[in-house]
Amino acid sequence: MSGSPPIQLRPPRRPKPPRHLADLDVAGRRAAVAELGEPGYRADQVSRHYFGRLADDPATMTDLPAASRDLLAGALLPTLLTPVRHVDCDGGRTRKTVWRAFDGTLVESVLMVYPDRVTMCVSSQAGCGMNCPFCATGQMGLTRNLSAAEIVEQVVSASRWLRAGEIPGAGPRVDNIVFMGMGEPLANYRAVLGAVRRLTDAPPAGLGISRRSVTVSTVGLVPAMRRLTDEGLPVTLAVSLHAPDDELRDELVPVNQRWPVAEVLDAAWDYAERTGRRVSVEYAMIRDVNDQAFRADLLGELLRDRLVHVNLIPLNPTPGSRWTASDPAVEREFVHRLEAHGVTVTVRDTRGREVDGACGQLATTTASGG
Ligand code: SAH
Numbered sequence: 004m005s006g007s008p009p010i011q012l013r014p015p016r017r018p019k020p021p022r023h024l025a026d027l028d029v030a031g032r033r034a035a036v037a038e039l040g041e042p043g044y045r046a047d048q049v050s051r052h053y054f055g056r057l058a059d060d061p062a063t064m065t066d067l068p069a070a071s072r073d074l075l076a077g078a079l080l081p082t083l084l085t086p087v088r089h090v091d092c093d094g095g096r097t098r099k100t101v102w103r104a105f106d107g108t109l110v111e112s113v114l115m116v117y118p119d120r121v122t123m124c125v126s127s128q129a130g131c132g133m134n135c136p137f138c139a140t141g142q143m144g145l146t147r148n149l150s151a152a153e154i155v156e157q158v159v160s161a162s163r164w165l166r167a168g169e170i171p172g173a174g175p176r177v178d179n180i181v182f183m184g185m186g187e188p189l190a191n192y193r194a195v196l197g198a199v200r201r202l203t204d205a206p207p208a209g210l211g212i213s214r215r216s217v218t219v220s221t222v223g224l225v226p227a228m229r230r231l232t233d234e235g236l237p238v239t240l241a242v243s244l245h246a247p248d249d250e251l252r253d254e255l256v257p258v259n260q261r262w263p264v265a266e267v268l269d270a271a272w273d274y275a276e277r278t279g280r281r282v283s284v285e286y287a288m289i290r291d292v293n294d295q296a297f298r299a300d301l302l303g304e305l306l307r308d309r310l311v312h313v314n315l316i317p318l319n320p321t322p323g324s325r326w327t328a329s330d331p332a333v334e335r336e337f338v339h340r341l342e343a344h345g346v347t348v349t350v351r352d353t354r355g356r357e358v359d360g361a362c363g364q365l366a367t368t369t370a371s372g373g
Contacts (some may be wrong), residue, residue: 011132021081023152050207122179128186151197189227223267241283247301275310288329303344
């Protein structure tokens, strides 16, 4: 698209967010505490407050000597994200939040309550460098990477709302995490992996969410997919395919020009084999662009007999876009053809469309005063 930024695999240089407990592994926390002249075990105490009690107010940390509380909380629990706006919709079962970071950067998250689980959709970057033309965040360009703690804080904040009973009908904790907010998680590999570990490590090291309940979604950055494979973590990998052929995918997911469909799927199958986890293929249904019967068949051929599940996402049209969602009959035919190839398919629900919160739109309208 003319005027849109090129692909940015590396973020521009910006001041880093302040260091936070959730940026550090257990050894790093002990070292940080020792640097402050405190005994190492204080790191575990602070971790229990933050990951176990979800607390960051030093006044409540009564097992710490009064003199140490402010020192430790000041050094390890700085405020990273402040909510600017909440939008509750779907009868209170969906809460979208725009957060302001220390440098004024805006990011968003979405909490979704289902009958059997609570899912939190987090951002991994402010903006995104992948420039996919149908995605609102893609149009913003990349501002910066979020730190591990900025990612974790989105979940910790949501966990506090749940624990306080602020979200009607929801259980007491976040069950699932999806890296499907703003940003390309695998372009911010270190921080995302750190966040995954903090979210899934058992308390007091982390929040204790099941690794199998974490989904990392990628445009298909093949080297990073391979690196993730080597971690041997049983998180779910989602690949945003959106087209089975390079000609169309080069346009819809421009980084395809670097790592084409065959390479992305090869890396996905290796991931499935190594982890035993079914890979999720994301496919936004865009009317008359990628929803033709021949593309369904092509996709079915590529995915046949693989450990894979297809998630069709009705396109959420972004402001000013020439594209719209597929006709329901066309969508049904697409599903039918994939199933005829033995591929399992679901059509994603479209939580929160009415407040244009999906896929970067909420932060975009907040930034422009909308
Ligand atoms: N960068 C990661 C995570 C981003 S968003 C990735 O691309 O996978 C999660 C999913 O929402 C991706 O599959 C993305 O392509 C899709 N998406 C983005 N904008 C959309 C829109 N307007 N309508 C439907 N799906 C969209």
